Amino acid sequence: MSRLSSLSELDELRRVLASAANPDQPRIVVCAGTACHASGAGNLVRAAKQHILDHGLVGKVALRVTGCHGFCEMGPFVLTEPQLAFYAQVKEEDIPRVIAATLAGKYVDDLLYRDPDSGKVYYRRDDIPFFKHQKRDLLGLNQRIDPIRIHDYIAEGGYASLAQVLARRDPAWVVQEVLRSGLRGRGGGGFPTGRKWALLARQPSGRGKFLVCNADEGDPGAYMDRSVLEGNPHSILEGMVIGAYGTGATEGIVYVRNEYPLAIKHLTIALQQARQLGLLGTDILGTGVAFDIQIVRGAGAFVCGEETALIRSVEGKIGEPRQRPPYPVEKGIDGRPTAINNVETWANIPLVFRVGADEYARTGTPNNSGTKIFSLVGKIKNTGLVEVPMGMTIRQVVHDIGGGPSGAAPIKAVQTGGPSGGCIPAAKFDLPIDYDTLASAGSIMGSGGMIVMDENTCMVDVAKYFLAFLKDESCGKCFTCRKGTQRMHEILDDISRGRATLADLDLLEELAGVVTDTSMCGLGQTAANPVLSTLRYYRAEFERHITQKRCDAYVCRDLVGAACQAACPIGTEAWRYVAHIARGEYAEAYRAIRDANPFPSVCARVCNHPCEEHCRAAAAGSQAVAIRLLKRFITDRTDPMSYHPERVPTDASRPRVAVIGAGPAGLTAAHFLSLEGYPVTVFESEVEPGGMLYSAIPGYRLPRDVVRREIQSLLAEGIELQCGATLGREITLDSLFDSGYQAIFLALGAHKSLELGLPDEDAEGVIPSIRFLKAHNVRGEALGRGRVGVIGGGNSALDAARTALRQPEVDGVTIFYRRSLAEMPAFREEVEAALQEGITIEPLTSPKRILTREGRLTGIECIKNRLGEPDESGRRRPVPVPGSEHTVALDTLIVAISEGSDTDCVSVAGANRVEVTAAKAVRVDTETLLTNRPGVFAGGDVVTGPNTVVNAIAAGKRAAVMIDRYLRGETLVREPRPRLPERYVGLPATAADEAAPSGRVVTPRLPISARRRNFREVEAALTEEDAIREARRCLRCDLAFTESLAPAPEESAARTGGAQ
């Protein structure tokens, strides 16, 4: 390379390069940024070179190895020219096919990027949503340039901006242009770059001035500076030379951390080449301008990104900040004027001059011009670097470009700006991304890290993580930052362990304010942001950690214990019985289940298993352990009568308790109260106990004899059952108190279907779902006729639909649901089973009119919906589409939109003086379940509206505890305590071959043909072999808490021997 000694020689070189280039040359481009390197790009490059040499393709197909393109999730990938086909996650052995196709101008369809949801194949890279919504002014060049070849950069118009600036011979104009472009510092502070340059230009130049490129990128999860340095180092150099010309700076420094070896390598090569070509040094392009750049490697202290600390580090001293003023622009490195800009800022400078300041300022929003690169990481589908114009909304970045959450859990927040930044909740995703908006939302732009967090993220844990980072990375010079971060971390740690009080939370907030106010440098001044922003949006979550000792994301270990146990409303030690099953100890397993749950056989069939939703095996990348099926396995082989709980002996002197309603809530309360020795009478208005278990849940899900047997075992001792006694008719609360009952538990359930509120809802053939199900289950009447329509998307709608399908006079069943399938509140497996059995589901459809003839239903008029903005439940609201009305002919219409309580009998207006809510639910204190009448408690569906069986049982258990305390005259409210595993169950002795990993067991179900027109139970129990294998998949979260309780080795050997 010969030295260029004038501006025209640079132009000449570019012309030569351009004439040599052939844009139609088939070429494969391999991204070899650090992320792709980690996923194997090096092997692709090797394979491609080998293939080209071996097959004599030199000159026919070219290879370019480039820096990062941004789509790191799909690495290693290959881009082809001139087609711009994008082959994702390519393997070495795919390379020959890719080369062959590229040569032939064809595509390798199976390797092309396809949308993970729809499976759609994209032939052109620029059509892929990840790329389509970006504006890649800076990153876009990376694919065109091999970073170790200066000619690539020059051919792409590199150093033309410099030539333009040098030709104009007006330094003041340079500063003016940057000022006019509106470019703001990309390091996070957002200080206008032009203003900084103007300040530097004004400084006396006697001893020289410094320009620094700050490449000390230290935010966890942020790597955009790294990618620019690695992929396009000359853009930084060109920017710095332009800056030097504009400000009169004489020396340049790139301060880069030693952890970036590839960046340092590429930068070193770039510096050499630029010097050789005369683009750096004493006489740049023959104009007499002198400027050279050195690399200073930092040791990786986070604080050295702060400008005064960086200066100290460059000077060879301990990297710690000093108090400003004086500002670096007055007194910087060695006391000389210094301007420090971030990598991305420098990379923007050539662009500003290439397109002109006015054109540049058109991108983005006023006062926030240009693009910004973000590193999008965390629980997001498309991890990678994205470059977007300023002012794009967070939603567009996260959903349109990022593709939404990577897992099933919805996105909760994004954390921007690294440790000094803050969290922005999903509700605020419509905010535009710019310096000022993010700051007012309590976060900062920072250097551009964007960590996406889903609902499995605990905000206390997030704040704690960042404070742990900051307390290690605080330089320690100023007291409030050093001690402040330590103390904030200490309090957060206490909160996450359930040891903090609400006063500590106030102290945390007070301290955070003072740390922000009094710290010396930017690190300390923003160190409290993780605390302040999470507190601002998620204070309730902090408070629940403190007052309820609960971590709703199931993250904080000392509050959660085993997630399955913590998630269970009745605190079943799921890990315990799973562990016993794995050891073949079935009697112990039954005891573990039954101790917590008086309806194990029922829950084994119909529980919504929150335990499985939070199972760590699923969070760890596998699938949740099939806990409910394991429960079914145990309960099927155990007679409930064989369980004999410990009982307090009862006698006539004990206070008597009345329970109204013999559903799961009522019977649970009665059971646990009877264990405490209280004589209990249960009043039931139907002819048989069981409540919804018996009258609403169909037999194919929950066989009648299972319910009967379970209830029989509960009623065995101490409980008297009176059927046919309805509150308000045969009994009243007053009459019960008069006849000696000292406490009453209302567990009436919610047995009243809500109405659509349309005219003609009383027409013949329109049936509320509860009436339909009760008619079938209690009286054996089949009300379904002909074509049946069901309105609703909950479990009650599904039960009604599947029951109707089994009735003899039904021709077909259609469910109409107003939102989309994904939003249906019914259990997923129910929806699947319904579809399998041949039920049609019409999503996004609402009834508008009921059509009748002579008082008899003939059909409904429906309207289609589209999904609008999310409502308060987080689900997207259905919005009717005008003109989409259509009619559906029906013979039966079952209305299953929801159920309410029939509380007229108890309400204030009635004789029993119990307060009810507007929705006619009984009003209780949620902690104590106490109503407004002393001694009267209420729980279950009558309080919550339609709810799951396990929640009803939980209410019954709580009521039993509260009534016991009430009758003893104790305080009802107690300090909550996390439920941690307390018993040790050893690991099973496994043979080596048994330890082989296996997926989740498949739920055994009756074939469709065997289910037609009958009510045989659909789901079957696991085989013993399957059950043991499934149980052994458990990760045994409990052992972390119970291992210390393990018996000594010889003792345990003896015990295991005894058990077998």
Place this chain on the structure above:
Amino acid sequence: MITLKINGLPVAVEAGSTILEAAQFLGFPIPTLCHMEGLSPYGACRLCVVEIGEGPRARLVTSCTYPAEEGLVVRTASARVVRARRMVIELLLASCPQSRTIQDLASAHGVHQQRFRQEHEDCILCGRCVRMCEEQMMAKAIGFQGRGERRTIGTPFNEPSAQCRQCGGCIYVCPACQLRCTYNEPDKAICGACANLPAPCLEKEGAADMLCYMSPCVACEIKR
């Protein structure tokens, strides 16, 4: 001369003076800890913060380092300053309660409680000793090591220093009073001079009714 306003009072000071010097000239008390006449301003303890500027641009700065500027408006005891100062003292008290200097500060500013987990550290890393050693004793025998939580003061590689002349200057200026004093562990002692100097709080011995926040007082126990 530069004119600025402190707590509403105009004051003219020489160029190059700090806010602290100007305030002391007027007689407004500003507590300090890491600041010491004769040593270069350091700004580490954050105790001397004052509020400058007005409206939304008002901010806290350390008066020991901030140069007096023409027309500057300074408040030395605004609510914001007092709130910050009291929190700094509370943090000091939580880390190093045995220091009489800190006890006196707490007493003077009415800080009667300390809500953090109590620690008994023997150093608040104010850096007086390091600057004393370097700037007054010209020895540079001691300096800072590590960062964040692990920041300490010591000699290079924690070896006894050939530069140290055992002058005791470091102990003389130490507000935590235990800093260099490893009297009870002579192996680790840098100088051993502490045996010759009274620790700042020792004068309370023999005055049983004297107030001391701490029980037990680490300083007293070491001397015993």
